[in-house]
Amino acid sequence: MRKILSMAVGLSVGLAAGLGLMGGAQAAEKLKAAWVYVGPVGDFGYSYQHDQGRKAVEKAFGDKVETTFVENVQEGPDAERVIEQLARAGNKLIFTTSFGFMEPTLKVAKRNPSVLFEHATGYKRAKNVATYNAKFHEGRYIIGQIAAKMSKSGTVGYIASFPIPEVIAGINSFMLGAQSVNPNMKVKIVWVNSWFDPAKEADAAKALIDQGADIIAQHTDSPAAMQAAEQRGVKAFGQSSDMINFGPHAQLTAIVDDWAPYYIDRVKLTLDGKWTSTDTWDGLKEGVVHMAPYTNMPDDVKTMAETTEAAIKSGALHPFKGPIYKQDGTLMVKEGEVMSDKDILSLNWYVKGIDDKVPGQ
Amino acid sequence: MHDLTILSAVLASVVAAATPLLIAALGELVAERAGTLNLGVEGMMIIGAAVGYATAYGSGSLVLGALAGILAGTALSLVFAGLAVWLAANQVASGLATTILGLGLAGLIGAPFVGTKLTAVPQLNIPGLTDLPVIGEVLFGQDAFAYLSILLLILVWIGLGRTRLGLVVRAVGESHSAAHALGHPVRRIRTLAVMFGGACAGLAGAQLSLAYTPFWASDMTAGRGWIALALVVFSAWRPLWLLAGAYLFGAVSILQLHVQGFGLGIPSQLLSALPYLATISALVVISALKKGHGAPASLGVPFVPDR
Numbered sequence: 200m201r202k203i204l205s206m207a208v209g210l211s212v213g214l215a216a217g218l219g220l221m222g223g224a225q226a227a228e229k230l231k232a233a234w235v236y237v238g239p240v241g242d243f244g245y246s247y248q249h250d251q252g253r254k255a256v257e258k259a260f261g262d263k264v265e266t267t268f269v270e271n272v273q274e275g276p277d278a279e280r281v282i283e284q285l286a287r288a289g290n291k292l293i294f295t296t297s298f299g300f301m302e303p304t305l306k307v308a309k310r311n312p313s314v315l316f317e318h319a320t321g322y323k324r325a326k327n328v329a330t331y332n333a334k335f336h337e338g339r340y341i342i343g344q345i346a347a348k349m350s351k352s353g354t355v356g357y358i359a360s361f362p363i364p365e366v367i368a369g370i371n372s373f374m375l376g377a378q379s380v381n382p383n384m385k386v387k388i389v390w391v392n393s394w395f396d397p398a399k400e401a402d403a404a405k406a407l408i409d410q411g412a413d414i415i416a417q418h419t420d421s422p423a424a425m426q427a428a429e430q431r432g433v434k435a436f437g438q439s440s441d442m443i444n445f446g447p448h449a450q451l452t453a454i455v456d457d458w459a460p461y462y463i464d465r466v467k468l469t470l471d472g473k474w475t476s477t478d479t480w481d482g483l484k485e486g487v488v489h490m491a492p493y494t495n496m497p498d499d500v501k502t503m504a505e506t507t508e509a510a511i512k513s514g515a516l517h518p519f520k521g522p523i524y525k526q527d528g529t530l531m532v533k534e535g536e537v538m539s540d541k542d543i544l545s546l547n548w549y550v551k552g553i554d555d556k557v558p559g560q
Numbered sequence: 561m562h563d564l565t566i567l568s569a570v571l572a573s574v575v576a577a578a579t580p581l582l583i584a585a586l587g588e589l590v591a592e593r594a595g596t597l598n599l600g601v602e603g604m605m606i607i608g609a610a611v612g613y614a615t616a617y618g619s620g621s622l623v624l625g626a627l628a629g630i631l632a633g634t635a636l637s638l639v640f641a642g643l644a645v646w647l648a649a650n651q652v653a654s655g656l657a658t659t660i661l662g663l664g665l666a667g668l669i670g671a672p673f674v675g676t677k678l679t680a681v682p683q684l685n686i687p688g689l690t691d692l693p694v695i696g697e698v699l700f701g702q703d704a705f706a707y708l709s710i711l712l713l714i715l716v717w718i719g720l721g722r723t724r725l726g727l728v729v730r731a732v733g734e735s736h737s738a739a740h741a742l743g744h745p746v747r748r749i750r751t752l753a754v755m756f757g758g759a760c761a762g763l764a765g766a767q768l769s770l771a772y773t774p775f776w777a778s779d780m781t782a783g784r785g786w787i788a789l790a791l792v793v794f795s796a797w798r799p800l801w802l803l804a805g806a807y808l809f810g811a812v813s814i815l816q817l818h819v820q821g822f823g824l825g826i827p828s829q830l831l832s833a834l835p836y837l838a839t840i841s842a843l844v845v846i847s848a849l850k851k852g853h854g855a856p857a858s859l860g861v862p863f864v865p866d867r
Contacts (some may be wrong), residue, residue: 239778241674271779355820362828390828396782397773398580399813406817409569415796421780423773426677439566445677447773506666558828 230470233290234255234268234282235379237297242406243397244420244439245456246270249296249319252458259463263470274299279306286311292469294462295319298363304328315474317465320365322544331461334482335365336372336543337511338454338490339416340518341504342436343376345451345493347384348500349434354385356407358417358424360394364557366418370553371520373416376507378552387412388555395421408433414451423538425449434495441491452504453491460486483514489555519543524551570814571698571751575706576772578810580605580764582709584788586716593720594753595733595858597656599655600640602785603662604758607685608633608765610666617673622681626705626766634755636662641754645747648862656844662781663825681705681771705767712760717799720848729753733856736863741773744861761785794843797856801846805839812838 211520240245243512253266255313267290278300285293286307294317295304301321308316308328316328324330346355355377359366370388375383389403400419404427407415416437417424422445428435429449437443437453441540468474481487490508493501503507510516519538523531526549532538584601591598611632616625636658681703720726729749731739736746750779768784769776786811795801816831 239667241671241778243675243775243777243808247674272754321572379628387821387823390816390832391783391817392829392832395777395778395779397775397780398577398768398782398784401773402577403817406814406821407571409566409573410818410821412821421773422677422775426773426775430680440675444675555823556825556827 211274214318229262230260230264230466231288232264232292232466233285233288233291233294234266235244235272235278235285235293235295235297235300236270236272237272238270238420240268240270242420242440243391243422244395244524245299248439248456248471249294249458252462253504255459256373256466256494260470268473272300274472275303279303282307282316283310286314289521291315291526292466292474293317302307310431313479315469316501324478326476329465329474329476331479331481333456333458333487334457335454336368336518337382337482338488339369339372339430340376340511340516342378342416342454343373343378343384343495343505344450345500345504346373346416346436347377347380347497348382348503349451350384350414352411352413353381353383354410354412355414355416356404356405356410356412357386358389358400358403358419359388359393360419362390364544364546367549367557369418369548371546374553375518375523380503382552384552386555388494390558391419393419401427404435405427405431418426421535422446437491443491443494448495449522450491450494451496452493455489455491457487457489463495483508484514486508516549518536525549526551561755568695568697570818571695573814574807574811575698575702576810577700577814579709580707580767580772580784581788581809582803582806583705583712583763583767584714584764584785585791586799586824587757587764587805588715588788589792589795589797589799589802590720590760591750591757592859593733593797593856595708595736595856595861595863596641596644596750596754597651597655597860598637598640598644598658598754599652599789600636600658600662601757601761602781603666603790604633604636604761604785605662605781605785605788605789606779607636607662607669607766608665608775609769610670610765612762612766613769614669614673616678616770616800617676618775621833622678622770625770626763629762629766629770630759633758633765635758636665636760637754637758637791638751640758641711641751644733644862645750648864651860651862659785659855660741670776670778670844674778678751678770678774682775699711700776703771705763705771708763711802713799720799726788731855731856736858736861740863740865745790746779746865750778750863751776761788764788790839793855794839794846795804796846805842808842809835809839 212340226333236246240250270283272278292315296319298320304318318330320332343485391399404415404424408431413433415428417438423444425435425442425446427444439456441453443450493504517537519537521532522534608629612625612629615628616622640658643649644651682702732746732749740746791805794805813837816834
């Protein structure tokens, strides 16, 4: 009995000391910020780019912030545990970077009202939960145009991950761009049903090339497809990161995620005490999405791409500008109108000119 | 003629896709025939991929890379052997721990190499033969790993079935007590079998990071170790069936990509599940047909010598 009692006393003393320590850290007014990633930081794709953003925050604020991250967090209950732990460890600003972290983030946020949360790619907000996303489809319009100019066979191969609105919007935007140059462009779509499986992505690229595609676009996370394109002597577009290293002769450009400006902005607002729950959906203009250098293409194609990029940035061109027809010919967006953000975020149909079905429909 | 080119390309891709599965599964088959169920294949594969890549990148030698991958897989298999064979810990738990350890360690080792690339292991073309229509590229245009996997298959097939050593390995797997009573060093033999499994898994991992997709990315094995494990069961622990299983799986996973590319409108979710469905169906047929070719009797049972 005595033993148990002394153990309990010891434990509570230890706990108190621990709490004291945490309080001390807070008193130093160093902002503790944390990131939660769905994949490994070593994927050279989506999570890697988020982590580059975190590193940029460390560089920009130096001693004023202390950052941590947890990688490979499963979407679902496991995420809730991880986020809760980060909140209890004294982090005051927590970024959860995948769609599936939405509900866990909201739950933890409710229990920790003094902690600020930022959830990427979701749509539910709260007083202390902001959301942010990037308009990757803007970049896809540009690469669609480039593909249509560069393709000799008139057929592009597209490696897709999961049939969710973001990916379908990407395919549509790509095809609208391609059709603006060549109305008869064809696209072959292969779903690998994975965000990250390098060998399968490479297999998909090879299958598409074997079937006559001479340009490869991808919405998966590894540079495997780029490497396969380089080996087979066809052109390709990089995804998330600049993949020129993997395809020095193959890469035309890459749609690069750059979260650094957003993260730096949000950390600054938190430090200044001006953080509010906002919904941010930035694109090329704000620099969250940017294009890797246009390479391996003639000057006229490069000029066209740069002109389009500038037009999207200035707002003169919207990728989802009417008229837009559904596959069966139904007019979905009228001439002179643009698709609303809400509709883009919930796209589940293909535009006219895609000879395939959305999987599961 | 165009159709023939596609066919040839498809077949060549199938061989490449089946090779890592075959190599890793052959190793696991030997370990399981000796009575140890090592669920650490995924971990041993990924560590082989990471160390193999790091070595090849640093030294510039793909051969050294492959050897380093083998060594790394073997080293990690010793962790499993230590726990499961020598400390007689639960094999399932030890194997899972090995996989988790491997994934973590590999991420750490590979971190400095993210975003770098290698020149792929070259195809070993045989002048004249490689240019044969259809079968030329399939049979004579593969990289060294593919030929090695077939050599390994023959080695395991003859080794297990036709040699004294193979007989002892199988005896240990069927009844460790009887083998022990006959004076065979059960734990030493199991350790060697587990090490062979580790070496094969490491080599399979190196195939991924040196030949298949010559770069390093965390978790790049993407579950292939688990598929290799399943294939061992599918094969009813027999090397030739394993060959069939690995190639069936490889073929269906490549073909479903081609079917999608043709835009036939079959849901991709169903197509992605096909390799698994095909393999499970084959497993069911085999287990219905086979007589007396079940799992090794002592599989997964820890052995503690009573004296």
